[in-house]
Amino acid sequence: MLEELKGKELQKKLTKKFNNAWEQLKDGDLNKVMDFAEGYKEFLDKGKTERESTDEIVKQALANGYISFEEIMARGQIKSGDKIYAVNRGKGVVLFSIGTKSLDKGMRIVGSHLDAPRLDLKANPLYEDGGIGMLKTHYYGGVKKYQWVAIPLALHGVLFKKNGEKVNLVIGEDEKDPVLYITDLLPHLAKDQMEKKMGEGITGEGLNVIIGSIPYKDDEIEEKVKLNILSIFNERYGIEEEDFTIAEIEIVPAGKARDVGIDRSLISAHGHDDRVCSYSALKAVFDAKNSEETIVGLFVDKEEVGSMGNTGMESTFFENVVAELLNLQGKTSYLDLKRAFSNSKVLSGDVTAGFDPNFPDVHDKRNGAFIGKGVTISKYTGSRGKSGSNDANAEFLVHVREVFNKHDVTWQVGELGKVDQGGGGTIAYILANKGAEVVDCGTPMLSMHAPVELVSKIDLYETYRAYKAFYQG
Numbered sequence: 001m002l003e004e005l006k007g008k009e010l011q012k013k014l015t016k017k018f019n020n021a022w023e024q025l026k027d028g029d030l031n032k033v034m035d036f037a038e039g040y041k042e043f044l045d046k047g048k049t050e051r052e053s054t055d056e057i058v059k060q061a062l063a064n065g066y067i068s069f070e071e072i073m074a075r076g077q078i079k080s081g082d083k084i085y086a087v088n089r090g091k092g093v094v095l096f097s098i099g100t101k102s103l104d105k106g107m108r109i110v111g112s113h114l115d116a117p118r119l120d121l122k123a124n125p126l127y128e129d130g131g132i133g134m135l136k137t138h139y140y141g142g143v144k145k146y147q148w149v150a151i152p153l154a155l156h157g158v159l160f161k162k163n164g165e166k167v168n169l170v171i172g173e174d175e176k177d178p179v180l181y182i183t184d185l186l187p188h189l190a191k192d193q194m195e196k197k198m199g200e201g202i203t204g205e206g207l208n209v210i211i212g213s214i215p216y217k218d219d220e221i222e223e224k225v226k227l228n229i230l231s232i233f234n235e236r237y238g239i240e241e242e243d244f245t246i247a248e249i250e251i252v253p254a255g256k257a258r259d260v261g262i263d264r265s266l267i268s269a270h271g272h273d274d275r276v277c278s279y280s281a282l283k284a285v286f287d288a289k290n291s292e293e294t295i296v297g298l299f300v301d302k303e304e305v306g307s308m309g310n311t312g313m314e315s316t317f318f319e320n321v322v323a324e325l326l327n328l329q330g331k332t333s334y335l336d337l338k339r340a341f342s343n344s345k346v347l348s349g350d351v352t353a354g355f356d357p358n359f360p361d362v363h364d365k366r367n368g369a370f371i372g373k374g375v376t377i378s379k380y381t382g383s384r385g386k387s388g389s390n391d392a393n394a395e396f397l398v399h400v401r402e403v404f405n406k407h408d409v410t411w412q413v414g415e416l417g418k419v420d421q422g423g424g425g426t427i428a429y430i431l432a433n434k435g436a437e438v439v440d441c442g443t444p445m446l447s448m449h450a451p452v453e454l455v456s457k458i459d460l461y462e463t464y465r466a467y468k469a470f471y472q473g
Contacts, residue, residue, distance in 0.1 A: 021374040021410035021458040022265075036283075036464065037267060037457040041257040043279045044269045048173075048252050049156045050091045050114040050301045050311075053275060057093050057282055057299060061085045064286045066095060069321060078328045080291070086321045088301070091115075091311040094318055095285050095297040102329050103322060104336040106343030109296040109436070110281040110467045111313070111427050112350065113303035116271035117141035117449045119148060119207055119251035121157070125244055126211070128226040133212040135180075137251055139204055141304030142424075142449050146202040151451060152179040153209060157249030159239055167237050172254040179254045180209045209251055253451040265457055266371075272453040274303065277349035277442045280464040288471035295471045303350075303427055313427040319434070342435030345396065347470055348428035349463075351455075352376050353416050354444035362417045369414030369444035371455075374462035375404075376414045378440040383423030390428035392439035400439060400470070407469035410462045414444065441466060 025033070047053030061083075069086035072078055082098040092114065119137040127134055139145065154172025161167065172179040184202070185193050193201050215224030216231060233239050257269035278299050285297040302312030309315065323337050354371040355363050369376040377400065382389030404411045416424055432438040443463045446454040 018370070018373050018412040019410060020372050021462050022372055024408075024410050025458075033457050033461045034264070036461050039283070040276070040279045040460060041267060041269070043282075044257040044271060044275060045173075047114070047275065048154070048270060049118075049250050050116075051158060051248075052156065053114040053278065054087060054091055054093050054299070057095075057278075058085060058087060060282065060286075061093075061095055069324075072328070073324065076328065078325060084325070088315075088317045089311050091301040092317070093299050094321060095282075095299075096325065097285060097288070097290070097295045098325075099290060099292045099294040101292050101294070102331060103294055103326050104329075104331050104339040104343070105293065106340065106345065107294045107296050107322075108290065108471050108473070109298055109344055109346045109431070110277075110284065110349045110470065111298040111300065111346060111431060112277040112281050112348075112442075113274045113300050113307075113313075113427065114278055115141070115301050115304050116252075116273060116275070117143045117304055119143075119153075119209070121244070121247070121249040121251065123245050125249075126226055126229065126241060128223045131213060131215070131225060132210055133225045133229045135209040135211050135251075137207045137209060139207060140250075144198070144450070145204060145207060146184075146198060147450050148207055149182045149184040149202055151181075152254040153181060153251050154254035155180060155249060155251060157247055159237075159243045159247040159249070161239060161243060165238075167239055167243075169237065169249065173256075177254075180211055180251065182207055182209055260454060266454055267457060267460070268452050268454050270452055272443075272445055272455050273351045273448055274349070274442070276351060276445070276455050276460055277463060280443070280460065281349050281467050283464055284467035284471055288468050290471050290473065293473075300427065307427055307430060313430045338435065341431070344431075344436040345399070345470075346428075346431050346436045346438040347400075347441040347467065348390070348426045348431070348438055349467065350426040350428075350440055350442045351445045351448060352378050352414055352440070352442060353448055354446050356446050362421045364415065364418050367413070367415050368417070369412055371444055371446065372458055373412045373444075374410030374459060375441060375466040376412050376444050378414060378416070378442075381416060381423065381425050381428070381440055383425075384420060387423070388425050388429065390426075390432045390438055390440070392428075393437060396437040396439060399437075400441070403469050403473060404466060407465065407472070409466045409469050410458075411466060412444075441470075 047056045066083040066085045080100045084096040087093050122136040125135040159167045212229045216228040253270045260266035260268045281297045300313045307313040355368045380389040380391040428438045443459045
């Protein structure tokens, strides 16, 4: 009886305290956390773009016994235990581990995105001004433009020659590579700039990347620096200026993921949003044991710009693949496809803002996520009055809580920030619109959308454990 309990006992029974995940570790678990983080850092270094991340996921899937969607279609049947991957135009991928129940009975899905805020090259990027070769860019996603100046940058992308040959470019990642650079104004001459608002000090059209400055040796031509740069590209890669007009080339911070803190407890890197959840889901798919429901790792593109396009979550790619697999199970009705989604449970794996002691005023400390307290459940995202939010159902949250507690996952709840400060969205509402039960669940982080972001290794590990627990039920 509650009346018989004393103060501290009653407090322990009735109140909820979200624990520091480091303090919950058992003997030997610290090494598991650190080892898991090393694998994640390698994943980040190999996949700085959505294309590179997709390639790395497929590589790891093949090593774990997965076969391609095309091979399954040629075989003409699927069975329990099959492991299948399907690639969406080289920029997204979905992994299926087929269960004993047919797909129309529902799936357990963790959906995350592989794209990250960055700078894209414009279609006609290369020009010369003031004796310097420059590249025009168009920023992608929600960025603070002033953060992208005066830091080492790398170029990643894909071009196609006129003969159809594909050329993969990576410049600036090897220690012997040159890097690229965007200038900022020296403080001695920055009077007018520093009187502007932060968002106006650096403009989108001012994010022009330096790529060279040596002129081509020919007095009879103009734009000698530009020609010399084109000559180098042609000599090394066999490409011409026209090839840039149809290319996909991204500018990202140069350098590898690094440990942060004298205790090596955190990781700084480009693209934590959302590759921290993608990697956690990838490893959870490989490690989970679930013989009934099909478990799915869904990795999509274009979330940072609204999930549109044929590689975003709004596309029919995932739906089409599920329909094809249902057909192989003898489920040919459109109703079977509708049932597959309406019977599914989904964790929308995306990051959330962690409480930042340098900027405490934007957070509601009673309802914010904290670094080091594990994976975060966000019942809703959206802006201000929950605009654009999925707002998960309580009945589904009961299931998620039960699963996490059953597997001793260290979890917390959190909103993105104070109600009127702004907001954000994920892919959650898209799958919810198809009838699935969905909640946002991911890693808290600092400096979200900065060129280099920050996460805790323990939160990364608990995100993995949460996804694995969700898959296993």
